[in-house]
Amino acid sequence: MNTRTKADRATTTTAPASSRSRCNGACNGKCRCPKPDLTRPDMADLSRYPLVSTIRAVSFDADVVTIAWSDDGISRFHHGWLRENSPDPASRHPHSRERLVSPLDIPADLRPESVTLESPVALAVTWDMAGQPVSRFDAGWLRAHCYTRGDFIANPPRHLASLTPQPAYWNAVMYSDAMLRVWLRDYLETGWSVISGVPDEHDLSTVLGARIGVVRSSNFGFQFDVMSKAAPISNAYTASDLPLHTDMPHYELPPGTQILHCLRNDADGGESLLSDGVAVANLLRNEHPEAFRLLSQISVPFRFQDVDGDYNSRHRIIECDAAQNPIFVNWSNSTIAPLDADPEIMPNLRAAIRLFLTYLQDPRFLITLKLEAGQMLVFDNRRMLHGRKAFDPQTGGRHLQGCYLDTSEVLSRLRMLERDSGESEEPVEAVAVA
Numbered sequence: 001m002n003t004r005t006k007a008d009r010a011t012t013t014t015a016p017a018s019s020r021s022r023c024n025g026a027c028n029g030k031c032r033c034p035k036p037d038l039t040r041p042d043m044a045d046l047s048r049y050p051l052v053s054t055i056r057a058v059s060f061d062a063d064v065v066t067i068a069w070s071d072d073g074i075s076r077f078h079h080g081w082l083r084e085n086s087p088d089p090a091s092r093h094p095h096s097r098e099r100l101v102s103p104l105d106i107p108a109d110l111r112p113e114s115v116t117l118e119s120p121v122a123l124a125v126t127w128d129m130a131g132q133p134v135s136r137f138d139a140g141w142l143r144a145h146c147y148t149r150g151d152f153i154a155n156p157p158r159h160l161a162s163l164t165p166q167p168a169y170w171n172a173v174m175y176s177d178a179m180l181r182v183w184l185r186d187y188l189e190t191g192w193s194v195i196s197g198v199p200d201e202h203d204l205s206t207v208l209g210a211r212i213g214v215v216r217s218s219n220f221g222f223q224f225d226v227m228s229k230a231a232p233i234s235n236a237y238t239a240s241d242l243p244l245h246t247d248m249p250h251y252e253l254p255p256g257t258q259i260l261h262c263l264r265n266d267a268d269g270g271e272s273l274l275s276d277g278v279a280v281a282n283l284l285r286n287e288h289p290e291a292f293r294l295l296s297q298i299s300v301p302f303r304f305q306d307v308d309g310d311y312n313s314r315h316r317i318i319e320c321d322a323a324q325n326p327i328f329v330n331w332s333n334s335t336i337a338p339l340d341a342d343p344e345i346m347p348n349l350r351a352a353i354r355l356f357l358t359y360l361q362d363p364r365f366l367i368t369l370k371l372e373a374g375q376m377l378v379f380d381n382r383r384m385l386h387g388r389k390a391f392d393p394q395t396g397g398r399h400l401q402g403c404y405l406d407t408s409e410v411l412s413r414l415r416m417l418e419r420d421s422g423e424s425e426e427p428v429e430a431v432a433v434a
Protein backbone atom coordinates (compact mmCIF):
# COMPACT_ATOMS: atom_id res chain seq x y z
CA MET A 1 0.00 0.00 0.00
CA ASN A 2 1.36 3.36 -0.98
CA THR A 3 1.51 6.03 1.64
CA ARG A 4 -1.05 8.70 1.00
CA THR A 5 0.62 12.00 0.30
CA LYS A 6 -2.56 14.00 -0.11
CA ALA A 7 -6.26 13.28 0.00
CA ASP A 8 -7.31 15.53 -2.85
CA ARG A 9 -10.83 15.29 -4.12
CA ALA A 10 -11.72 12.75 -1.45
CA THR A 11 -15.34 11.70 -1.57
CA THR A 12 -17.57 9.07 0.02
CA THR A 13 -20.82 7.53 -1.17
CA THR A 14 -23.06 5.01 0.54
CA ALA A 15 -25.25 2.26 -0.88
CA PRO A 16 -28.89 2.91 -1.76
CA ALA A 17 -31.44 1.07 0.34
CA SER A 18 -32.72 -1.28 -2.37
CA SER A 19 -32.27 -2.36 -5.95
CA ARG A 20 -33.70 -4.76 -8.52
CA SER A 21 -33.55 -8.56 -8.39
CA ARG A 22 -31.56 -10.51 -11.00
CA CYS A 23 -29.24 -13.52 -10.96
CA ASN A 24 -25.92 -12.60 -12.52
CA GLY A 25 -26.19 -15.56 -14.91
CA ALA A 26 -22.92 -17.22 -13.95
CA CYS A 27 -24.82 -20.29 -12.80
CA ASN A 28 -25.81 -21.13 -16.37
CA GLY A 29 -29.42 -21.65 -15.39
CA LYS A 30 -28.54 -24.27 -12.77
CA CYS A 31 -28.24 -21.82 -9.94
CA ARG A 32 -29.37 -23.15 -6.57
CA CYS A 33 -27.61 -20.52 -4.53
CA PRO A 34 -29.56 -17.74 -2.85
CA LYS A 35 -30.33 -15.13 -5.47
CA PRO A 36 -29.49 -11.66 -4.21
CA ASP A 37 -32.13 -9.00 -4.57
CA LEU A 38 -29.52 -6.85 -6.26
CA THR A 39 -28.12 -5.99 -9.66
CA ARG A 40 -24.66 -7.41 -10.31
CA PRO A 41 -22.43 -6.09 -13.11
CA ASP A 42 -21.24 -8.53 -15.76
CA MET A 43 -17.53 -9.05 -15.17
CA ALA A 44 -16.98 -11.06 -18.41
CA ASP A 45 -15.91 -13.95 -16.21
CA LEU A 46 -17.42 -17.46 -16.07
CA SER A 47 -16.34 -18.04 -12.49
CA ARG A 48 -18.80 -17.52 -9.68
CA TYR A 49 -17.99 -15.00 -6.98
CA PRO A 50 -20.23 -15.43 -3.92
CA LEU A 51 -21.33 -12.28 -2.21
CA VAL A 52 -19.22 -12.67 0.90
CA SER A 53 -20.28 -9.17 1.85
CA THR A 54 -21.95 -6.17 0.30
CA ILE A 55 -20.34 -2.75 0.03
CA ARG A 56 -21.26 -0.33 2.81
CA ALA A 57 -19.36 2.73 1.60
CA VAL A 58 -16.70 3.77 -0.88
CA SER A 59 -14.23 6.62 -1.11
CA PHE A 60 -11.12 7.54 -3.07
CA ASP A 61 -8.02 9.66 -2.80
CA ALA A 62 -5.03 10.34 -5.03
CA ASP A 63 -3.89 6.70 -5.00
CA VAL A 64 -6.64 4.26 -4.22
CA VAL A 65 -10.34 3.51 -4.10
CA THR A 66 -11.24 2.33 -0.59
CA ILE A 67 -14.17 -0.01 -0.03
CA ALA A 68 -15.77 -0.43 3.38
CA TRP A 69 -17.55 -3.79 3.47
CA SER A 70 -20.68 -4.51 5.45
CA ASP A 71 -18.76 -7.08 7.51
CA ASP A 72 -16.32 -4.30 8.52
CA GLY A 73 -13.52 -5.42 6.19
CA ILE A 74 -11.59 -2.84 4.21
CA SER A 75 -10.26 -3.21 0.65
CA ARG A 76 -8.10 -0.78 -1.26
CA PHE A 77 -7.56 -0.87 -5.01
CA HIS A 78 -5.10 1.30 -6.92
CA HIS A 79 -6.63 3.37 -9.71
CA GLY A 80 -4.48 1.81 -12.46
CA TRP A 81 -5.37 -1.68 -11.21
CA LEU A 82 -9.07 -0.92 -11.42
CA ARG A 83 -8.74 0.61 -14.88
CA GLU A 84 -6.83 -2.36 -16.33
CA ASN A 85 -9.44 -4.74 -14.90
CA SER A 86 -12.39 -2.78 -16.24
CA PRO A 87 -14.90 -5.32 -17.66
CA ASP A 88 -16.27 -2.99 -20.35
CA PRO A 89 -16.26 -4.49 -23.89
CA ALA A 90 -13.41 -2.26 -25.08
CA SER A 91 -11.19 -3.40 -22.22
CA ARG A 92 -12.15 -7.10 -22.03
CA HIS A 93 -13.49 -9.07 -24.98
CA PRO A 94 -17.08 -10.08 -24.16
CA HIS A 95 -16.77 -13.47 -25.86
CA SER A 96 -13.20 -14.60 -25.23
CA ARG A 97 -13.28 -12.84 -21.84
CA GLU A 98 -9.59 -12.08 -22.35
CA ARG A 99 -8.10 -8.68 -21.62
CA LEU A 100 -7.76 -6.14 -24.42
CA VAL A 101 -6.44 -3.11 -22.58
CA SER A 102 -2.69 -2.97 -21.95
CA PRO A 103 -0.94 -1.17 -19.10
CA LEU A 104 0.60 0.99 -21.83
CA ASP A 105 -2.92 2.17 -22.76
CA ILE A 106 -3.55 3.54 -19.27
CA PRO A 107 -2.19 7.02 -18.45
CA ALA A 108 -0.05 6.86 -15.31
CA ASP A 109 -1.91 9.82 -13.83
CA LEU A 110 -5.43 8.54 -14.54
CA ARG A 111 -7.72 9.19 -11.59
CA PRO A 112 -11.43 8.69 -10.91
CA GLU A 113 -13.69 11.63 -11.61
CA SER A 114 -16.26 9.93 -9.42
CA VAL A 115 -16.79 6.59 -7.68
CA THR A 116 -20.43 5.65 -7.19
CA LEU A 117 -22.29 2.83 -5.50
CA GLU A 118 -25.06 2.02 -7.95
CA SER A 119 -26.19 -0.66 -5.48
CA PRO A 120 -24.54 -2.47 -2.55
CA VAL A 121 -23.00 -4.88 -5.08
CA ALA A 122 -22.27 -2.58 -8.01
CA LEU A 123 -19.44 -0.05 -8.03
CA ALA A 124 -19.08 2.40 -10.93
CA VAL A 125 -15.89 4.36 -11.61
CA THR A 126 -15.95 7.31 -14.00
CA TRP A 127 -12.44 8.36 -15.04
CA ASP A 128 -11.17 11.92 -15.27
CA MET A 129 -9.90 11.70 -18.86
CA ALA A 130 -11.80 11.76 -22.14
CA GLY A 131 -12.06 8.48 -24.03
CA GLN A 132 -12.06 6.32 -20.92
CA PRO A 133 -15.00 3.95 -20.24
CA VAL A 134 -17.17 3.87 -17.17
CA SER A 135 -15.87 0.84 -15.25
CA ARG A 136 -18.50 -1.16 -13.38
CA PHE A 137 -17.40 -3.77 -10.83
CA ASP A 138 -19.28 -6.54 -9.07
CA ALA A 139 -18.83 -6.67 -5.29
CA GLY A 140 -18.26 -10.43 -5.24
CA TRP A 141 -15.57 -10.11 -7.89
CA LEU A 142 -13.89 -7.23 -6.06
CA ARG A 143 -13.91 -9.14 -2.78
CA ALA A 144 -12.45 -12.25 -4.43
CA HIS A 145 -9.67 -10.20 -6.05
CA CYS A 146 -8.89 -7.99 -3.07
CA TYR A 147 -5.15 -7.83 -2.54
CA THR A 148 -5.40 -6.27 0.90
CA ARG A 149 -7.35 -9.29 2.14
CA GLY A 150 -5.01 -9.67 5.09
CA ASP A 151 -7.13 -6.93 6.64
CA PHE A 152 -9.96 -9.36 7.25
CA ILE A 153 -9.21 -12.88 5.96
CA ALA A 154 -6.83 -15.13 7.87
CA ASN A 155 -4.75 -17.58 5.85
CA PRO A 156 -6.03 -21.08 6.59
CA PRO A 157 -3.45 -23.67 7.70
CA ARG A 158 -2.39 -25.96 4.88
CA HIS A 159 -0.32 -29.07 4.36
CA LEU A 160 -1.14 -30.79 7.61
CA ALA A 161 0.52 -34.18 7.56
CA SER A 162 -2.35 -35.66 9.55
CA LEU A 163 -4.86 -35.15 6.74
CA THR A 164 -6.37 -38.43 5.55
CA PRO A 165 -8.43 -38.62 2.38
CA GLN A 166 -12.04 -39.73 2.34
CA PRO A 167 -12.82 -43.13 0.77
CA ALA A 168 -13.45 -42.80 -2.97
CA TYR A 169 -15.01 -45.17 -5.49
CA TRP A 170 -14.49 -45.58 -9.23
CA ASN A 171 -18.14 -45.47 -10.30
CA ALA A 172 -18.82 -42.37 -8.22
CA VAL A 173 -15.80 -40.46 -9.50
CA MET A 174 -16.28 -41.57 -13.11
CA TYR A 175 -20.03 -41.20 -13.50
CA SER A 176 -21.09 -38.42 -11.13
CA ASP A 177 -19.86 -34.89 -11.66
CA ALA A 178 -20.96 -34.02 -8.14
CA MET A 179 -18.87 -36.85 -6.70
CA LEU A 180 -15.93 -35.96 -8.92
CA ARG A 181 -16.10 -32.42 -7.52
CA VAL A 182 -16.15 -33.66 -3.94
CA TRP A 183 -13.29 -36.06 -4.65
CA LEU A 184 -11.12 -33.43 -6.36
CA ARG A 185 -11.56 -31.03 -3.45
CA ASP A 186 -10.60 -33.72 -0.97
CA TYR A 187 -7.63 -34.82 -3.08
CA LEU A 188 -6.29 -31.28 -3.38
CA GLU A 189 -6.59 -30.81 0.36
CA THR A 190 -4.89 -34.04 1.41
CA GLY A 191 -2.47 -34.42 -1.51
CA TRP A 192 -3.38 -38.06 -2.08
CA SER A 193 -6.29 -40.44 -2.47
CA VAL A 194 -7.10 -44.10 -3.07
CA ILE A 195 -9.98 -44.93 -5.39
CA SER A 196 -11.48 -48.40 -4.90
CA GLY A 197 -13.70 -50.52 -7.13
CA VAL A 198 -11.65 -49.94 -10.27
CA PRO A 199 -12.40 -52.58 -12.95
CA ASP A 200 -9.73 -55.15 -13.80
CA GLU A 201 -8.96 -53.60 -17.19
CA HIS A 202 -5.88 -52.09 -18.72
CA ASP A 203 -5.54 -48.40 -19.69
CA LEU A 204 -7.86 -47.08 -16.97
CA SER A 205 -5.29 -44.69 -15.46
CA THR A 206 -5.52 -42.61 -18.61
CA VAL A 207 -9.33 -42.96 -18.59
CA LEU A 208 -9.42 -41.25 -15.19
CA GLY A 209 -6.76 -38.82 -16.37
CA ALA A 210 -8.85 -37.85 -19.39
CA ARG A 211 -11.92 -37.41 -17.16
CA ILE A 212 -9.93 -34.80 -15.25
CA GLY A 213 -8.07 -33.10 -18.10
CA VAL A 214 -5.27 -33.45 -20.62
CA VAL A 215 -2.98 -36.39 -19.83
CA ARG A 216 0.66 -35.43 -20.05
CA SER A 217 3.04 -37.70 -21.89
CA SER A 218 6.73 -38.08 -20.99
CA ASN A 219 9.82 -40.05 -21.85
CA PHE A 220 8.07 -42.99 -20.12
CA GLY A 221 5.16 -42.75 -22.57
CA PHE A 222 1.53 -41.61 -22.48
CA GLN A 223 0.95 -44.42 -19.99
CA PHE A 224 3.59 -46.45 -18.21
CA ASP A 225 3.71 -49.91 -16.61
CA VAL A 226 5.43 -50.16 -13.24
CA MET A 227 6.55 -53.77 -12.91
CA SER A 228 9.72 -55.78 -12.64
CA LYS A 229 11.31 -55.91 -16.08
CA ALA A 230 14.29 -57.80 -17.47
CA ALA A 231 16.07 -54.70 -18.79
CA PRO A 232 14.73 -51.81 -16.68
CA ILE A 233 15.28 -48.22 -17.83
CA SER A 234 14.32 -47.05 -14.34
CA ASN A 235 14.77 -48.34 -10.80
CA ALA A 236 10.96 -48.26 -10.67
CA TYR A 237 10.93 -51.17 -13.11
CA THR A 238 12.70 -53.54 -10.69
CA ALA A 239 11.60 -55.45 -7.60
CA SER A 240 13.92 -53.42 -5.38
CA ASP A 241 12.83 -50.99 -2.74
CA LEU A 242 12.30 -47.48 -4.07
CA PRO A 243 13.16 -44.66 -1.65
CA LEU A 244 10.76 -41.75 -1.31
CA HIS A 245 11.01 -39.56 -4.40
CA THR A 246 9.23 -37.20 -6.77
CA ASP A 247 8.86 -38.33 -10.35
CA MET A 248 10.43 -36.51 -13.27
CA PRO A 249 12.67 -33.86 -11.69
CA HIS A 250 14.79 -34.38 -14.80
CA TYR A 251 12.12 -32.27 -16.56
CA GLU A 252 11.95 -28.49 -16.29
CA LEU A 253 8.41 -28.89 -14.88
CA PRO A 254 7.72 -32.16 -13.04
CA PRO A 255 4.09 -33.30 -13.40
CA GLY A 256 1.71 -32.27 -10.64
CA THR A 257 -0.48 -35.36 -10.40
CA GLN A 258 0.31 -39.05 -10.78
CA ILE A 259 -2.29 -41.80 -11.18
CA LEU A 260 -1.32 -45.42 -10.48
CA HIS A 261 -3.83 -48.20 -11.15
CA CYS A 262 -3.01 -51.41 -9.30
CA LEU A 263 -3.71 -54.39 -11.57
CA ARG A 264 -1.87 -56.92 -9.42
CA ASN A 265 -0.02 -56.82 -6.09
CA ASP A 266 0.08 -60.31 -4.60
CA ALA A 267 3.83 -60.68 -4.11
CA ASP A 268 5.36 -60.51 -0.66
CA GLY A 269 6.27 -56.89 0.04
CA GLY A 270 5.60 -54.09 -2.40
CA GLU A 271 3.88 -51.75 0.07
CA SER A 272 3.51 -48.19 -1.22
CA LEU A 273 5.00 -45.26 0.70
CA LEU A 274 3.97 -41.62 0.78
CA SER A 275 5.33 -38.65 2.71
CA ASP A 276 4.22 -35.02 2.64
CA GLY A 277 7.36 -33.21 1.52
CA VAL A 278 5.82 -29.76 1.85
CA ALA A 279 4.86 -30.51 5.45
CA VAL A 280 8.44 -31.63 6.13
CA ALA A 281 9.72 -28.47 4.44
CA ASN A 282 7.55 -26.41 6.77
CA LEU A 283 9.00 -28.28 9.74
CA LEU A 284 12.54 -27.55 8.53
CA ARG A 285 11.72 -23.88 8.11
CA ASN A 286 10.58 -23.70 11.72
CA GLU A 287 13.08 -26.01 13.41
CA HIS A 288 16.15 -26.12 11.12
CA PRO A 289 16.28 -22.76 9.32
CA GLU A 290 19.83 -23.18 7.99
CA ALA A 291 19.00 -26.54 6.38
CA PHE A 292 15.81 -24.99 4.99
CA ARG A 293 17.77 -22.07 3.59
CA LEU A 294 20.22 -24.35 1.77
CA LEU A 295 17.54 -26.66 0.37
CA SER A 296 15.38 -23.76 -0.78
CA GLN A 297 18.14 -21.63 -2.30
CA ILE A 298 20.59 -24.04 -3.96
CA SER A 299 19.52 -25.84 -7.10
CA VAL A 300 20.74 -29.39 -7.62
CA PRO A 301 21.05 -31.33 -10.90
CA PHE A 302 18.82 -34.22 -11.97
CA ARG A 303 19.42 -36.50 -14.93
CA PHE A 304 17.67 -39.35 -16.70
CA GLN A 305 19.32 -41.17 -19.57
CA ASP A 306 18.60 -44.21 -21.70
CA VAL A 307 19.13 -45.10 -25.36
CA ASP A 308 16.25 -42.81 -26.37
CA GLY A 309 16.95 -39.69 -24.38
CA ASP A 310 19.16 -37.68 -22.06
CA TYR A 311 17.20 -35.31 -19.84
CA ASN A 312 18.88 -32.82 -17.53
CA SER A 313 17.29 -30.22 -15.30
CA ARG A 314 18.01 -28.36 -12.07
CA HIS A 315 15.67 -27.67 -9.18
CA ARG A 316 15.82 -26.52 -5.64
CA ILE A 317 14.85 -29.45 -3.42
CA ILE A 318 12.38 -27.15 -1.63
CA GLU A 319 10.62 -24.59 -3.84
CA CYS A 320 9.06 -21.58 -2.14
CA ASP A 321 6.77 -18.76 -3.13
CA ALA A 322 7.78 -15.13 -2.85
CA ALA A 323 6.95 -15.16 0.87
CA GLN A 324 9.26 -18.15 1.43
CA ASN A 325 6.39 -20.55 2.00
CA PRO A 326 7.27 -24.06 0.74
CA ILE A 327 5.03 -25.03 -2.15
CA PHE A 328 6.82 -27.86 -4.02
CA VAL A 329 9.57 -30.39 -3.41
CA ASN A 330 11.95 -32.09 -5.84
CA TRP A 331 13.92 -35.17 -4.90
CA SER A 332 14.78 -38.46 -6.55
CA ASN A 333 17.63 -40.60 -5.32
CA SER A 334 17.47 -42.50 -8.62
CA THR A 335 17.97 -39.49 -10.88
CA ILE A 336 19.93 -37.02 -8.74
CA ALA A 337 23.10 -36.17 -10.66
CA PRO A 338 26.44 -35.58 -8.90
CA LEU A 339 26.08 -32.54 -6.67
CA ASP A 340 28.06 -29.55 -7.90
CA ALA A 341 27.58 -27.00 -5.12
CA ASP A 342 30.31 -24.64 -3.98
CA PRO A 343 32.89 -26.66 -1.99
CA GLU A 344 32.34 -24.38 1.00
CA ILE A 345 28.68 -25.32 0.98
CA MET A 346 28.83 -28.98 -0.05
CA PRO A 347 29.13 -30.54 3.45
CA ASN A 348 26.24 -28.50 4.84
CA LEU A 349 24.11 -29.10 1.74
CA ARG A 350 24.62 -32.85 2.06
CA ALA A 351 23.78 -32.69 5.76
CA ALA A 352 20.60 -30.74 4.94
CA ILE A 353 19.59 -33.38 2.40
CA ARG A 354 20.15 -36.11 4.99
CA LEU A 355 17.97 -34.19 7.45
CA PHE A 356 15.21 -33.75 4.86
CA LEU A 357 15.24 -37.46 3.99
CA THR A 358 15.28 -38.44 7.68
CA TYR A 359 12.18 -36.38 8.45
CA LEU A 360 10.38 -37.77 5.39
CA GLN A 361 10.57 -41.17 7.08
CA ASP A 362 9.46 -39.85 10.46
CA PRO A 363 6.25 -41.61 11.60
CA ARG A 364 4.55 -38.20 11.72
CA PHE A 365 4.80 -37.98 7.95
CA LEU A 366 5.30 -41.49 6.52
CA ILE A 367 2.22 -43.26 5.16
CA THR A 368 2.46 -46.98 4.33
CA LEU A 369 -0.25 -48.86 2.47
CA LYS A 370 -0.41 -51.97 0.35
CA LEU A 371 -2.44 -51.34 -2.77
CA GLU A 372 -4.81 -54.08 -3.83
CA ALA A 373 -5.85 -55.01 -7.35
CA GLY A 374 -8.81 -52.76 -8.18
CA GLN A 375 -7.42 -49.71 -6.39
CA MET A 376 -6.01 -46.55 -7.89
CA LEU A 377 -3.55 -44.34 -6.02
CA VAL A 378 -3.62 -40.68 -6.99
CA PHE A 379 -1.16 -38.22 -5.47
CA ASP A 380 0.31 -34.75 -5.85
CA ASN A 381 3.74 -35.51 -7.25
CA ARG A 382 5.13 -32.10 -6.34
CA ARG A 383 4.02 -32.35 -2.71
CA MET A 384 3.86 -36.03 -1.71
CA LEU A 385 7.03 -38.03 -2.21
CA HIS A 386 6.29 -41.66 -3.01
CA GLY A 387 8.15 -44.94 -2.90
CA ARG A 388 7.73 -48.64 -2.29
CA LYS A 389 9.16 -51.49 -0.28
CA ALA A 390 10.95 -54.28 -2.14
CA PHE A 391 8.87 -57.23 -3.27
CA ASP A 392 9.67 -60.84 -4.03
CA PRO A 393 8.76 -61.72 -7.64
CA GLN A 394 9.03 -65.40 -6.73
CA THR A 395 5.94 -65.10 -4.53
CA GLY A 396 3.63 -63.24 -6.90
CA GLY A 397 3.32 -60.23 -9.19
CA ARG A 398 3.13 -56.48 -8.87
CA HIS A 399 1.82 -54.41 -11.77
CA LEU A 400 0.76 -50.76 -11.68
CA GLN A 401 -0.27 -48.71 -14.72
CA GLY A 402 0.16 -44.99 -14.50
CA CYS A 403 0.01 -41.59 -16.12
CA TYR A 404 0.60 -37.92 -15.30
CA LEU A 405 -1.34 -34.67 -15.42
CA ASP A 406 -0.30 -31.14 -14.61
CA THR A 407 -1.96 -29.56 -11.59
CA SER A 408 -3.42 -26.91 -13.89
CA GLU A 409 -5.63 -29.65 -15.38
CA VAL A 410 -6.91 -30.71 -11.95
CA LEU A 411 -7.66 -27.13 -10.89
CA SER A 412 -9.35 -26.36 -14.21
CA ARG A 413 -11.64 -29.38 -13.89
CA LEU A 414 -12.58 -28.45 -10.34
CA ARG A 415 -13.28 -24.84 -11.27
CA MET A 416 -15.52 -25.95 -14.13
CA LEU A 417 -17.44 -28.35 -11.88
CA GLU A 418 -17.93 -25.66 -9.27
CA ARG A 419 -18.85 -23.11 -11.91
CA ASP A 420 -21.67 -25.38 -13.03
CA SER A 421 -22.72 -26.74 -9.65
CA GLY A 422 -24.49 -23.67 -8.35
CA GLU A 423 -23.25 -24.40 -4.86
CA SER A 424 -21.18 -21.95 -2.89
CA GLU A 425 -17.62 -23.07 -2.29
CA GLU A 426 -14.42 -21.36 -1.33
CA PRO A 427 -12.66 -20.03 -4.46
CA VAL A 428 -10.18 -22.46 -6.00
CA GLU A 429 -6.80 -20.81 -5.72
CA ALA A 430 -4.40 -20.64 -8.62
CA VAL A 431 -1.51 -23.05 -8.60
CA ALA A 432 1.44 -21.42 -6.91
CA VAL A 433 4.52 -20.67 -8.96
CA ALA A 434 7.99 -20.79 -7.50
Ligand SMILES: [Fe+2]
Pocket residue numbers: 236245246247386
Ligand atom coordinates in the same frame (compact mmCIF):
# COMPACT_ATOMS: atom_id res chain seq x y z
FE1 LIG B 1 7.99 -42.87 -9.00
